[in-house]
Amino acid sequence: MSDLPSRLHISEEGPREGFQIEPGPISSSDKIALIDALSDTGVEHIQACSFVSPRLVPGWADAAEVVEGFTARDGVTYTALWFNDRGLQRACEHKDKLTVRGSIHLAVSEPFSISNLNRDRDGNLKAVRQYLLDHKTADVAVEDITLMAAFGCNFAGDIAPEQVIASIQDGIELATESGNTVRSVTLCDTMGWANPHLIEHTIGAVRERFPEMKIALHLHDTRGLGIANAYAGMRLGVAEFDTTVGGLGGCPFAKQPGASGNIATEELVLMANELGIETGIDLDALIEAGHLAERIVGHSLPSAPLRGGSLGSYRSRASVQ
Amino acid sequence: MSDLPSRLHISEEGPREGFQIEPGPISSSDKIALIDALSDTGVEHIQACSFVSPRLVPGWADAAEVVEGFTARDGVTYTALWFNDRGLQRACEHKDKLTVRGSIHLAVSEPFSISNLNRDRDGNLKAVRQYLLDHKTADVAVEDITLMAAFGCNFAGDIAPEQVIASIQDGIELATESGNTVRSVTLCDTMGWANPHLIEHTIGAVRERFPEMKIALHLHDTRGLGIANAYAGMRLGVAEFDTTVGGLGGCPFAKQPGASGNIATEELVLMANELGIETGIDLDALIEAGHLAERIVGHSLPSAPLRGGSLGSYRSRASVQ
Numbered sequence: 031m032s033d034l035p036s037r038l039h040i041s042e043e044g045p046r047e048g049f050q051i052e053p054g055p056i057s058s059s060d061k062i063a064l065i066d067a068l069s070d071t072g073v074e075h076i077q078a079c080s081f082v083s084p085r086l087v088p089g090w091a092d093a094a095e096v097v098e099g100f101t102a103r104d105g106v107t108y109t110a111l112w113f114n115d116r117g118l119q120r121a122c123e124h125k126d127k128l129t130v131r132g133s134i135h136l137a138v139s140e141p142f143s144i145s146n147l148n149r150d151r152d153g154n155l156k157a158v159r160q161y162l163l164d165h166k167t168a169d170v171a172v173e174d175i176t177l178m179a180a181f182g183c184n185f186a187g188d189i190a191p192e193q194v195i196a197s198i199q200d201g202i203e204l205a206t207e208s209g210n211t212v213r214s215v216t217l218c219d220t221m222g223w224a225n226p227h228l229i230e231h232t233i234g235a236v237r238e239r240f241p242e243m244k245i246a247l248h249l250h251d252t253r254g255l256g257i258a259n260a261y262a263g264m265r266l267g268v269a270e271f272d273t274t275v276g277g278l279g280g281c282p283f284a285k286q287p288g289a290s291g292n293i294a295t296e297e298l299v300l301m302a303n304e305l306g307i308e309t310g311i312d313l314d315a316l317i318e319a320g321h322l323a324e325r326i327v328g329h330s331l332p333s334a335p336l337r338g339g340s341l342g343s344y345r346s347r348a349s350v351q
Numbered sequence: 352m353s354d355l356p357s358r359l360h361i362s363e364e365g366p367r368e369g370f371q372i373e374p375g376p377i378s379s380s381d382k383i384a385l386i387d388a389l390s391d392t393g394v395e396h397i398q399a400c401s402f403v404s405p406r407l408v409p410g411w412a413d414a415a416e417v418v419e420g421f422t423a424r425d426g427v428t429y430t431a432l433w434f435n436d437r438g439l440q441r442a443c444e445h446k447d448k449l450t451v452r453g454s455i456h457l458a459v460s461e462p463f464s465i466s467n468l469n470r471d472r473d474g475n476l477k478a479v480r481q482y483l484l485d486h487k488t489a490d491v492a493v494e495d496i497t498l499m500a501a502f503g504c505n506f507a508g509d510i511a512p513e514q515v516i517a518s519i520q521d522g523i524e525l526a527t528e529s530g531n532t533v534r535s536v537t538l539c540d541t542m543g544w545a546n547p548h549l550i551e552h553t554i555g556a557v558r559e560r561f562p563e564m565k566i567a568l569h570l571h572d573t574r575g576l577g578i579a580n581a582y583a584g585m586r587l588g589v590a591e592f593d594t595t596v597g598g599l600g601g602c603p604f605a606k607q608p609g610a611s612g613n614i615a616t617e618e619l620v621l622m623a624n625e626l627g628i629e630t631g632i633d634l635d636a637l638i639e640a641g642h643l644a645e646r647i648v649g650h651s652l653p654s655a656p657l658r659g660g661s662l663g664s665y666r667s668r669a670s671v672q
Contacts, residue, residue: 182662187669222659225625226582253662254618254655255625257575258582261547297575304546304576332653334575338543341503341574348508 035269037308039075041246042068042295044323045096046077046111048278049089051291052327058092060326062099067319068275069103072311073295077272078108078128081117097124113147113157115164122168132165132172133216134158134201138193141185142178142220155200162208172208175201175215176248181232182223189223191235198240214244216272219259222252226262233266246270249293251277251332256293257301264307273298276320276331294333296320300340313340356590358629360396362567363389363616365644366417367398367432369599370410372612373648379413381647383420388640389596390424393632394616398593399429399449402438418445434468434478436485443489453486453493454537455479455522459514462506463499463541476521483529493529496522496536497569502553503544510544512556519561535565537593540580543573547583554587567591570614572598572653577614578622585628594619597641597652615654617641621661634661 045065049056061079068076078100084091093110102108107129110121121130136158137143140151149157165172177197182189198215205212217232233245247263247270249256260271272292279291296316302309313335320336330336366386370377382400389397399421405412414431423429428450431442442451457479458464461472470478486493498518503510519536526533538553554566568584568591570577581592593613600612617637623630634656641657651657 183669184665185669187666222655223662225622227626251655252659253621254578254615254659255622258579258622261579261582294575300574301546301576301579305548332655334543334572334653338573338575341544344505345508348504348506 032265033267034264034305034307035267037269037310038264038298038302039270040073040295040298040309040311041075041077041270041272042073042275043077043248043272043292044068044274044276044278044295046080047292048274048276048323049327050080050087051279052089054328056089056326058095058099061092061096064275064319064323064326065096065100065108067322068316069101069106071315071319072309073106073316074310075107075109077111079110081110081112081120083116094120094124097127100127102127114161118164118168118170122170130170131174132161132170133174133176134161134172134204134212135176135178136197136201137178137220138189138197139179139183139186142183145185146178155204158201158204159207162204162210166208172205172210173213175205175212176218177201177215178218178220180217181219181228182221184221191232194232195235195239198236198243212243214246214270215240216246216248216270218248218272219250219256220248222250222256224249224259225255226258229259229262230266233263233268244270246272248272250279250291251293257297260293260298261301264302264305271298275316275333276323276336277333278323278327278331291332294320294331294335296333296335300335304341314343353586354588355585355626355628356588358590358631359585359619359623360591361394361616361619361630361632362396362398362591362593363394363596364398364569364593364613365389365595365597365599365616367401368613369595369597369644370648371401371408372600373410375649377410377647379416379420382413382417385596385640385644385647386417386421386429388643389637390422390427392636392640393630394427394637395631396428396430398432400431402431402433402441404437415441415445418448421448423448435482439485439489439491443491451491452495453482453491454495454497455482455493455525455533456497456499457518457522458499459510459518460500460504460507463504466506467499476525479522479525480528483525483531487529493526493531494534496526496533497539498522498536499539499541501538502540502549503542505542512553515553516556516560519557519564533564535567535591536561537567537569537591539569539593540571540577541569543571543577545570545580546576547579550580550583551587554584554589565591567593569593571600571612572614578618581614581619582622585623585626592619596637596654597644597657598654599644599648599652612653615641615652615656617654617656621656625662635664
């Protein structure tokens with residue numbers, strides 16, 4: 031009755047997304063240590079940093095130092111995030127280590143867009159046009175749409191699948207204008223509004239309208255349903271997930287201090303292991319990286335396996351007894 | 352494709368199970384305040400206290416004071432836990448407020464039974480025989496089996512559905528000997544080993560062997576899969592869940608300091624609300640009770656809605672804007 035994938039492709043976003051909500055400064059060497067620890071877990075993809083305005087996000091003023099500092103490991107794709115030409119140019123200076131590719135960022139909820147990006151829908155479409163022009167000039171492909179607030183919004187309330195379709199349509203039109211072809215969409219539950227049924231309805235609607243589109247899920251655990259939503263997505267064959275080690279993160283623009291961040295990479299890997307789905311990730315090594323993340327931020331993180339441990343470790347001990 | 356129930360029957364175990372792992376003493380008045388707050392949320396069933404040896408569990412030496420102190424509310428069933436005749440006698444002194452009913456407690460894992468109850472399988476069956484005799488003498492029905500470690504064990508490793516069936520068979524035979532009829536079984540994921548597939552396999556096997564048996568799930572979130580496991584159970588029509596407000600608890604015998612407790616009542620209610628399943632519980636009132644539980648234990652609890660808030664509250668605000 032389900033269409034579980036045989037392998038998950040996990041994008042580890044802890045180093046980039048995870049630290050932006052932390053109150054204290056995180057040193058470049060700590061960021062590098064976490065990226066290096068994650069590189070040793072078997073994860074395929076790490077989003078390493080943000081090339082954003084140091085004025086708006088002072089915590090990423092050191093993005094270049096971080097990229098220069100980590101050790102790129104064979105088989106791991108390292109990416110970064112940016113929103114404007116200055117960021118793109120900074121990323122392009124690190125093509126030796128970074129895979130430079132763009133993504134059209136749209137918020138399904140206009141009130142969230144105003145709060146998060148300080149732009150209404152028209153302002154955002156205009157900004158995306160400029161973004162696409164800049165990427166064309168830099169010869170960087172943009173084949174992905176990132177849809178924020180795709181399942182609901184603290185400011186706008188519920189989001190219907192039809193609104194998601196309309197935003198994807200916006201993104202496709204902008205991409206086509208600029209000579210790009212959209213191949214994937216990342217549906218972000220930015221403020222933790224999703225539930226298993228809504229995941230099913232939204233993914234079903236997107237697939238019906240755009241049958242060739244690859245769908246990724248970026249889920250937050252704001253209200254505790256993150257892993258159930260991931261399971262609902264996996265049952266529909268979704269194989270691409272953004273997660274953060276330890277469950278680092280949380281949306282600094284959602285006006286919910288202390289709210290949980292992304293779903294924890296450890297929990298998704300543990301579930302995949304138990305369901306017989308490959309991830310390529312060594313869960314015990316990942317849990318070690320999670321403990322490192324806790325030492326870096328100086329507080330415990332929400333990921334349950336950081337305290338409960340992997341099942342593999344208990345199975346080994348049980349079989350010895 | 353799923354058989355979601357139209358209504359959940361939630362047994363709130365926070366007051367009883369939740370405090371046993373807390374290091375500090377919890378005052379009787381705090382316990383009473385939490386029970387009273389929970390009584391106002393619309394929950395159907397509250398397990399209020401344990402009548403266990405004050406020597407083994409000093410935190411429940413005040414069980415009688417707690418029962419005398421709380422205000423029994425119409426429509427709410429209050430129960431207690433005990434393991435021997437002394438506990439049963441103490442519970443029977445409070446029949447004005449407590450619904451006194453027994454449950455055959457068995458651990459599917461013998462190593463866990465030894466660690467938790469200090470008895471091997473034979474010792475445990477002998478103890479259950481005595482328990483059933485005591486209940487017959489007191490004219491208290493025993494129609495339920497509580498199966499601990501039904502999905503895996505930190506000491507024994509994996510638990511197969513066949514072992515669950517065998518333990519239920521043990522319980523039924525003991526009940527029958529004593530003139531009782533078992534009508535329900537509570538499958539406990541005491542140490543957080545379950546995953547959605549195992550939930551499906553085990554429930555499927557139990558239903559095939561015992562088609563008339565009502566199945567309840569008592570899930571712990573030790574490794575972060577609790578809510579996904581609850582969703583898997585709900586998809587099979589399971590409607591009876593034990594949960595704790597705030598996610599209070601954790602198994603003191605599992606040798607995992609800091610591991611998460613039961614699944615949080617707030618998260619299950621929130622998921623049920625979003626799936627259109629009745630619970631009778633006011634989620635915002637429940638979140639208030641969760642904040643009270645946090646003040647009582649003096650630390651934050653794992654339930655995400657305690658920080659993320661209900662969706663209803665955000666929907667109301669969004670519709671006003």
